[in-house]
Amino acid sequence: MRRVAELSAILIRHGLGELVGRIGLEKAMRSAGYVAASPGSGVSNGSTLPRRLRQALEEMGPTFVKLGQILSTRVDLLPPTYIAELCKLRSSVPAIPFLELVEEVEAELGHPLAADFCEIDPIALAGGSIAQVHRARLHSGGEVILKIRRPGIGAIIETDLRLLMRLANVAVAESDEIRRFRPREIVTEFARSIRRELDLANECHNAERIAENFRDMSYIHVPRVHWEWTSERMNVQDMASGLSGTDLDAVRAAGLDLRVIAARGTEAVLKMIFEDRFFHADPHPGNVFYRAGDEIEFIDFGMVGNLARQRRDELVDLLTGVVDRRPEIVVRTLLDWSGAEVEDTAGLSTRIDTFIDRVHGLPLKALNPSALALELITLIREHGLVLPPDLTLAVKAFTSLEGMGRELDPDFDMVAAAQPFLHRLIAERYSPFRLARSARDGVVAGAGLMNRLPSDISDFLNAARRGNLRLGIDLRQVDRLAERFDRAVTRMTMGILIAALIMGSSIVMTVAGGDLPIGVTFFAMLGFFGSIAGALWLLWSVLRRKGN
Incomplete structure (x- = not known):
């Protein structure tokens, strides 16, 4: 409290x-x-x-x-x-003293960190709410970073x-x-x-998975993990080499080609999202280093996104609906994602149709993907819809990439860069192999359904014969409905009691036939006062609920 x-x-x-x-x-x-x-x-x-x-x-x-x-x-x-x-x-x-930081780690290892590293900088290189980063040097001479979790943070x-x-x-x-x-x-x-972020070893698993996905792209790098010292409380990775993406003046001074870097970075992120379906969710300039030969190194894989194959296909459906000017496909996909009912479906379709017409009226290079994505999301928000969490991370990565690409290359065209990936996805989706596999899965599912159908019908008939069939009705917000019903019944009951008190007290006070005993008069007056208090409470209750 x-x-x-x-x-x-x-x-x-x-x-x-x-x-x-x-x-x-x-x-x-x-x-x-x-x-x-x-x-x-x-x-x-x-x-x-x-x-x-x-x-x-x-x-x-x-x-x-x-x-x-x-x-x-x-x-x-x-x-x-x-x-x-x-x-x-x-x-x-604020950084905490290094000795306090490593106390839990050294207790877990059973020996001081100085035994594993010939040099450790006690001054923090970077610090966050969960972990703190320090430079270190291996006995072999290689530079590494130690990312150590703050004590007691869990x-x-x-x-x-x-x-x-x-x-x-x-x-x-x-x-x-x-x-x-x-x-x-x-x-x-x-x-x-x-x-997930509390487990520092999880970040290293993410890094290695992404590094494996880029094994055929020699110009994309991920820091190597040193598993012999990595655990839930500490991870050890190679120090990132090259120039930080936040210092473009130094990148230009080094003679690197920013246009090549923009193209390669875009290809890498789009590959992660559309092909690998496992992606760096925060590819901002601070998480990217540029190396000689226009090569790129990604760091910090604490926040990653993961798209299921079905979700990726739904995203293709939405993009296809925009390209083919079919707003009903876009609306259906958005409703499936949100899992919500929309009262004004026709209004949503009209807004989507208008949005698609405006997009088709622009030349390719005039499109601003970030602005269009935000406009579509604003439209979704206005109709009370929400996106699945995995897609919001994809949108974030996409818009971060688009902004970084334009900073590297003012003529950067995200739509043109994304088109080859979308064409490959559509071709893959309707390839003979994919269609044959879908047909096979459908046949297998249908055969399983037919195999279970006799037993299911038998169970249904047996339940009906025994009188065990039950009808379930799922009412949304049933608790609030019950609460409102209970409140209405309470008010009605109070109203009846107030009316009964008033009528009873009035009858007693006006009864013919001389003076009443003092006790009866007292209870009659008490009934009047009680009815007044109850009426005031009832009025206050109604006004209070209206005010809320």
Whole structure:
């Protein structure tokens, strides 16, 4: 309760008091003995709402910084202004002393790290909310980086994850508007992501899988993993060589061809997304190094995406629908992805049709894939639809690549670069081998169904004969329906009791035949007062629900 109150106070200080009220945190603040800060007391003049949200998440601590980073990938849920601001979140935190950092690792190894490395720089090369990075040198002379998990961070994150799920449950119960954003699903996705990130060996498995996929592309590199020292708490990889993608002036000064780099980088990322279906989800300039010979080295594989073959085929369906001007295919694919019902399907089809017509009216080089993707996602968001998490990571990787490509080469054409991959996917999908395999799978599935059909019919008839057939009705939000029904019955019952009290007390007070005993008069007056109190409570209850 105290932690909830602290988080509420931070939100209020940053002018987000309305959010505190909407998700029902005010009661927690009062229960913990906190007095709400004045709304916006920590807000600077001219500060926008997205910026205040980002600043509040930074103040709330590492777990919430990570949550903001996950939300920055959900372009289907948040407007571009929020996405742009949340992308500024960095998990950099003050470094802790090296001796404190390595205590758990050395206990696990059973000996000091100095026995394995001839040199370790105690000054952190980089630091995050989960791990800290230090330079080191092997006895063989090779330079490596040690990525070491912060001590005790696992317990802290698990505590915050439980708290976030409780907050999500409160938000779902209190606000119809917030419920549309599926906070439980967001927290579940976030928990899965951050738990994977806690296992530093998992990042190395990702790196090796991607390196294997690029074994035939000699100009794409991934740092080598040293498994003899890699574990859940620490991973060891070769130091990245070359020039950072954030320093393009140095890249130009070194004589590298930026156009060749842009083309090769694009080919690599599109291959990961469309062919390998396992991709680096955050290919921004800070995660890329450029080497002599216009070669590229990717680093930091903590955030990766994985597309199932069916999802990849659905993506091809959507692109085919755009190319062939068939909005019904696009609408059907979007509805399948979202798993939601849309009341105005005709309106959605009209918007999609208009979008497709505008795309077809532009020449190839005039297309801006990032802007078009964001426009389509805005349209999806306005109709209450959401994208699957794996696709939001693909969109993020795609838009990051497009922005980096244009920075390297102003004439960079993402559409032209993606066309060969799409043509190969469509050709593969309708190849004789693929069609034959689909037909074979259909025949096998049909044969299995026919084989089970007699026993299924027999089970159905036996159940009907024994009277064990059950009809199940799945009502959405049945709990809320029951709650509203219970509240309506309570109000009706109170109304009947109030009316009975008024009528009974009136009859007693007006009964003919002289004076009444003092006790009877007292109970009659008590009935009047009780009916007045009940009527006031009933009125307050109705007005309060309307206000909410």
